[in-house]
Amino acid sequence: MRVAFLGLGRMGVPMAAHVARAGHDLTVWNRSPGKAGPLVELGATEARSVASAVAGADVVVLMLFGPDAVRAVLPDVVAGAPGALVLDASTIGPDAAHEFARACHAGGLRYVDAPVAGTVAPATAGTLGVFLGGAPADVEQARALAVLWGDPDRVVHVGGVGSASALKLCVNQGLGVLAAGVGESLRLGRDLGLDRDLVLQVLSQSAYGWFLTQKRPMVESGDYSATTFSLDLMAKDLDLAVTSADSDLEVTRAALDHAKRALAAGHSGEDYAALTGHVADEGEAGSC
Numbered sequence: 001m002r003v004a005f006l007g008l009g010r011m012g013v014p015m016a017a018h019v020a021r022a023g024h025d026l027t028v029w030n031r032s033p034g035k036a037g038p039l040v041e042l043g044a045t046e047a048r049s050v051a052s053a054v055a056g057a058d059v060v061v062l063m064l065f066g067p068d069a070v071r072a073v074l075p076d077v078v079a080g081a082p083g084a085l086v087l088d089a090s091t092i093g094p095d096a097a098h099e100f101a102r103a104c105h106a107g108g109l110r111y112v113d114a115p116v117a118g119t120v121a122p123a124t125a126g127t128l129g130v131f132l133g134g135a136p137a138d139v140e141q142a143r144a145l146a147v148l149w150g151d152p153d154r155v156v157h158v159g160g161v162g163s164a165s166a167l168k169l170c171v172n173q174g175l176g177v178l179a180a181g182v183g184e185s186l187r188l189g190r191d192l193g194l195d196r197d198l199v200l201q202v203l204s205q206s207a208y209g210w211f212l213t214q215k216r217p218m219v220e221s222g223d224y225s226a227t228t229f230s231l232d233l234m235a236k237d238l239d240l241a242v243t244s245a246d247s248d249l250e251v252t253r254a255a256l257d258h259a260k261r262a263l264a265a266g267h268s269g270e271d272y273a274a275l276t277g278h279v280a281d282e283g284e285a286g287s288c
Contacts, residue, residue: 001025003145004047004054004081006073007063007090008035010228011116014124015063015089018148020044029053031069050076057081059145062088066236067096074100078107085110087142089130091233093169093240094162097133101161110135112142113161115168116150119228129154133164169244172237173252175211179234179272180255182208182219183279190284215273222277224270234272235259258282 001024005016008030020026020042028036029047036046047053050073054060060077064070070090077086086104088097088111097113104111117129130150132139139157146155158164182203189199200220204212218224224231238256242249255275262278 001058001145002056003027004029004057004060005044005063006030006050006053006060006077007065007069008039009063009065010120011089011123012063013038014120015116015128015149016044016061017042017124018126019061019145022148024145027053027057051080054081054084057084059085059087059141061145062086062090064090065233066090066240067092067099070096070100074103078103078109082108085112085138085141087112087114087145089114089116091115091168091172091237091240092165093244094166095244097162097165101134110138111161112138113164114142114146115165117154117168117171121228122151123149127151127154130156131164131167132157133159133161135160166244169237169241172234173241173249175229175272176234176238176241176255176259176275177251178208178211179215179275180258180279182211183258183276183282186219186276186280187282190280215271215276218271218273219276219280224267224274224277227269227271229272231259231262231267231270231272231274234275235263 003019003024003026005028016028016039020039026044027047028039028044029050040046054077060081062070086109101111112132112134114130114132122128126149128150130146132142143155158167185203186199238252238259242253242256258279259275262275267274
């Protein structure tokens, strides 16, 4: 297939690399140039514009920051790739997925929302979870690419357009609440006079074990620079969850407020585990 891949962030580069290695005719574009080098070495072509990237494409893959980033490129995609399938791997929420599907259908394109579950390591290994939302025939075409970066057993057709994006919000909402919860457990331990290392050790053997297995070194050191999933993205996704729900997600809203304060305190660009550290230390003398 002729594939255009738009968005070469931490996840986009390894995902696009799988497309190139599979022998597809790959053209890539990123808003900030300079990230396509590894893909060009694999045979991809770097485009200078969205319009030139998508010209003649059978499939256009979007791996962008969020709904606004997709809105910025979608008019050029619709104008430049008639008949193409748009495979939107961005985390955008169900309302935006429906909006983008309408825009694509009006221009004669097809649309599948296809957000992924996982971070850089599984993206590189090709073992991500992938949620697919769209018409069955479109999903089957999308699956042929999704299995390149996803574990075939975890590539799931959730339902119609928007359903995959809805499920992805549930996943990331859980991660955000979990990260904030660990922080509050550490703060509670501090307030009750417990040794922080001991609390971390015991929490690692509790329901928080999955999270701390990955993030404990960051929490212990206070260094969140080895980002796999940024706090900025987490805050965006928590906000999408809060605004997408019909009911008041009070716990999620509290986690979002903590995430916003952590960003304001200087943790932009850092791993979302910075949310844990910020919540744990908030209110402590000298903390930010």
